[in-house]
Amino acid sequence: MKKRIVLLRHGESLWNKENRFTGWYDVDLTERGIKEAINAGLSLKNEKFEFNKAYTSFLKRAIKTLYYVLDVLDRNWIPIEKCWKLNEKHYGALQGLNINEAYSIYGHQVDAWKSSYHLAPAPLDTYDSRSPYLDVKYKNVNDHLPLTESLLDAYERIIPYWNNVIMNELNYYNQLLVVLHANSIHAILKNTMNISNEDITLLDMPTAIPYIIEFDNYGKIINDYFLSDTDESIKFKNIINSIRKL
Numbered sequence: 103m104k105k106r107i108v109l110l111r112h113g114e115s116l117w118n119k120e121n122r123f124t125g126w127y128d129v130d131l132t133e134r135g136i137k138e139a140i141n142a143g144l145s146l147k148n149e150k151f152e153f154n155k156a157y158t159s160f161l162k163r164a165i166k167t168l169y170y171v172l173d174v175l176d177r178n179w180i181p182i183e184k185c186w187k188l189n190e191k192h193y194g195a196l197q198g199l200n201i202n203e204a205y206s207i208y209g210h211q212v213d214a215w216k217s218s219y220h221l222a223p224a225p226l227d228t229y230d231s232r233s234p235y236l237d238v239k240y241k242n243v244n245d246h247l248p249l250t251e252s253l254l255d256a257y258e259r260i261i262p263y264w265n266n267v268i269m270n271e272l273n274y275y276n277q278l279l280v281v282l283h284a285n286s287i288h289a290i291l292k293n294t295m296n297i298s299n300e301d302i303t304l305l306d307m308p309t310a311i312p313y314i315i316e317f318d319n320y321g322k323i324i325n326d327y328f329l330s331d332t333d334e335s336i337k338f339k340n341i342i343n344s345i346r347k348l
């Protein structure tokens with residue numbers, strides 16, 4: 103029996119539509135995002151996926167996408183693990199700004215932040231109203247919470263959870279659904295496909311198109327593909343095939 107993990111970026115959010123840096127801000131889905139989530143569920147149903155367990159972040163755009171998908175599959179009953187460690191990269195002081203506002207405040211520094219694996223945007227103040235230290239969701243988190251993150255920082259937060267929890271679960275289950283965010287998925291793909299620090303910044307995961315990864319019993323990838331072909335998914339797949347080392 104093949105082991106499969108399906109990675110799914112949430113449907114379009116209100117701030118995706120407005121081209122705003124979102125990160126840990128808890129923005130909702132648009133009507134289009136809801137339709138995208140339902141369509142993702144329908145394409146998984148069409149392929150007869152029967153997930154045993156699902157994972158998502160603490161952010162409602164991912165959580166609601168997961169609920170729409172499970173509803174279409176009539177598998178609302180499966181266990182779901184939500185973890186803040188799977189949240190999107192934290193965009194620090196960029197959070198809430200659209201791209202034009204970001205350029206008018208920070209100029210071309212924004213390009214450096216966007217294209218670098220190592221650079222993090224300017225941090226939030228601890229007492230900024232956007233700080234996770236003031237957000238009830240993280241009240242019981244007894245750990246360092248970010249006020250900004252580079253993609254490397256996000257990678258170091260996400261990958262231990264991916265390896266120790268999600269990949270480990272493949273020892274017990276054959277089909278897992280993981281509904282996350284653009285950069286949390288890029289971090290996972292960097293890890294599983296051994297993509298370089300420079301190349302990983304070329305990726306832009308499309309919203310709500312299921313990406314299937316099939317593993318052998320040793321956790322080695324034997325196949326990976328999008329469930330539907332769109333301009334965005336074809337472009338993404340071409341880039342990933344040119345930069346992956348596994």
Ligand SMILES: O=C(O)[C@@H](CO)OP(=O)(O)O
Pocket residue numbers: 111112115118122123124125126190282283284285
């Ligand atoms: O936070 C954001 O601005 C976007 C892109 O990084 O992520 P998401 O996948 O959550 O829309």
